[in-house]
Amino acid sequence: MSYLGKIFAIAYKDLLHEYRSRETITTMMIFSFLVVVIFNFTFDPGSSYALEAAPGIIWVAFTFSGMLGLNRSFIYEIDKGCFHGLLLSPIDRGAIYLGKMIGNIIFMTLVELLTLPLFIILFNLQFSDFLLPLLLIIFLATIGFAAVGTLFSAIAVNTKAREIMLPILLFPVVVPVILSAVNATGGLLRSDDWNQVFAWVRILLAFDVIFVAICYATFEYVVEE
Amino acid sequence: MIVVKNLTKSFGTHYALRGINLEIPTGTFLSIFGPNGAGKTTFIRILSTLSRPSTGEIYFDDKNLRDHAESFRQRIGVIGHSTFLYDELTAFENLQFYAKLYSLPDARKRIQQALEEVGLLARADDFVRTFSRGMQQRLSIARAMLHQPDILLLDEPFTGLDQHASSMLKHWLSELKSEKRTILLVTHDLTHGLELADQVAIFVRGKVAYFESADHVDETEFQAHYHKVVAAGGAA
Numbered sequence: 110m111s112y113l114g115k116i117f118a119i120a121y122k123d124l125l126h127e128y129r130s131r132e133t134i135t136t137m138m139i140f141s142f143l144v145v146v147i148f149n150f151t152f153d154p155g156s157s158y159a160l161e162a163a164p165g166i167i168w169v170a171f172t173f174s175g176m177l178g179l180n181r182s183f184i185y186e187i188d189k190g191c192f193h194g195l196l197l198s199p200i201d202r203g204a205i206y207l208g209k210m211i212g213n214i215i216f217m218t219l220v221e222l223l224t225l226p227l228f229i230i231l232f233n234l235q236f237s238d239f240l241l242p243l244l245l246i247i248f249l250a251t252i253g254f255a256a257v258g259t260l261f262s263a264i265a266v267n268t269k270a271r272e273i274m275l276p277i278l279l280f281p282v283v284v285p286v287i288l289s290a291v292n293a294t295g296g297l298l299r300s301d302d303w304n305q306v307f308a309w310v311r312i313l314l315a316f317d318v319i320f321v322a323i324c325y326a327t328f329e330y331v332v333e334e
Numbered sequence: 335m336i337v338v339k340n341l342t343k344s345f346g347t348h349y350a351l352r353g354i355n356l357e358i359p360t361g362t363f364l365s366i367f368g369p370n371g372a373g374k375t376t377f378i379r380i381l382s383t384l385s386r387p388s389t390g391e392i393y394f395d396d397k398n399l400r401d402h403a404e405s406f407r408q409r410i411g412v413i414g415h416s417t418f419l420y421d422e423l424t425a426f427e428n429l430q431f432y433a434k435l436y437s438l439p440d441a442r443k444r445i446q447q448a449l450e451e452v453g454l455l456a457r458a459d460d461f462v463r464t465f466s467r468g469m470q471q472r473l474s475i476a477r478a479m480l481h482q483p484d485i486l487l488l489d490e491p492f493t494g495l496d497q498h499a500s501s502m503l504k505h506w507l508s509e510l511k512s513e514k515r516t517i518l519l520v521t522h523d524l525t526h527g528l529e530l531a532d533q534v535a536i537f538v539r540g541k542v543a544y545f546e547s548a549d550h551v552d553e554t555e556f557q558a559h560y561h562k563v564v565a566a567g568g569a570a
Contacts, residue, residue: 110434110435110437114434115434115435115437118431118434118435119435122420122423122431125422125423125427126420126422126423129422129423129461130422185420185421188421189416189417189418189419189420189421190414190415190416190417190418191416191418191419191420193384193412193414193416193418194418194419194432194477195435196383196384197382197383197384197407197410197412197418198407198432198435198436199404199405199407199408199435199436199437200404200435201404333384333385333386334379334384334385334386
């Protein structure tokens with residue numbers, strides 16, 4: 110099987126495992142929905158306050174639910190030593206990282222796509238003209254978040270306070286992703302000039318390229334004792 | 335031939351291995367005994383490339399493990415304390431996943447053959463979470479043997495097995511031994527270990543305190559010697 114085939118075999122295994130257990134997505138969905146619904150109680154739908162706060166609210170929902178997913182990403186791997194099974198396989202450790210990262214991106218994207226309609230309805234937002242750019246921003250931010258999160262999840266899973274350790278490690282590094290995503294989403298909502306929005310998209314793109322490469326290269330050293 | 339030269343492994347200030355030197359000819363069954371904390375599992379972890387040595391080198395057929403770790407992993411099968419199996423996947427799906435990682439040709443046939451060998455073909459489509467400990471260990475054996483490795487690293491494989499599963503494992507190990515595979519067995523069970531071994535070693539405090547051909551070893555004398563060596567901290 111080719112290198113790509115092995116990467117997708119790992120991602121497919123994660124999807125199959127999640128399809129059977131439904132542990133990760135359910136937790137992420139409930140959290141994400143709760144954030145959107147609770148914040149909706151605070152603001153009048155369609156008010157200027159709601160418009161201002163909306164980008165922050167949606168990214169709070171996405172990043173924190175993503176954190177829950179990333180936390181679980183390696184937990185079931187270490188449960189019966191399965192992660193050792195992966196490491197003992199004759200594949201480049203970078204391929205394991207990419208397979209796990211793709212799995213995480215799919216889980217996060219799925220939750221985001223299900224949360225987004227609820228968010229748009231509850232906050233009475235007009236995204237119809239900007240739906241494609243918004244989906245692009247969400248996808249790029251998710252890649253950056255999952256790229257760093259997958260690496261740090263592999264580190265945090267071997268620590269005692271892993272639920273706390275992951276956000277402590279992850280958030281300082283993904284600040285550029287969250288900042289860019291919030292500002293780009295806000296720009297779309299305010300109907301800012303596309304060039305202004307695209308400046309943030311460029312940062313997201315650059316972050317994704319740089320951090321996927323760095324995390325891919327360092328994963329081997331992270332997982333070996 | 336596996337050659338281990340001056341192997342050490344430290345975790346902070348604690349040394350788990352303190353200069354291991356071993357030569358294991360191809361086709362040898364080596365049983366490694368030792369008390370808890372002697373460094374046996376650390377040794378197996380380094381041999382299986384899960385862990386890097388602090389100092390020292392390991393050569394497999396004159397190739398340095400450090401430089402050929404990935405290709406070496408294609409040649410080894412590992413059975414440890416854990417089964418490396420996913421609960422939410424069926425027995426077949428678990429083996430299919432590993433078959434993909436090992437790029438096995440004709441995987442379906444090979445998986446069915448492996449399941450048949452461990453007596454689990456009828457349970458191929460059942461989830462691993464429904465298996466008993468003994469069945470999971472048998473499936474773990476099928477997983478480890480799926481790619482027909484010529485080197486087997488076994489870390490306490492008898493742990494938690496009932497008598498039936500234990501005798502099945504012993505029978506299977508005897509068969510593998512007759513196929514002239516290199517096998518390293520780490521165990522606390524002196525009887526099982528001695529019965530199968532060509533060579534025996536005792537690890538104490540991260541050192542090889544005893545290394546001998548099994549032909550020269552009498553079980554009763556070995557037991558007495560084992561306790562003496564362990565009590566003396568490897569100095570006897």
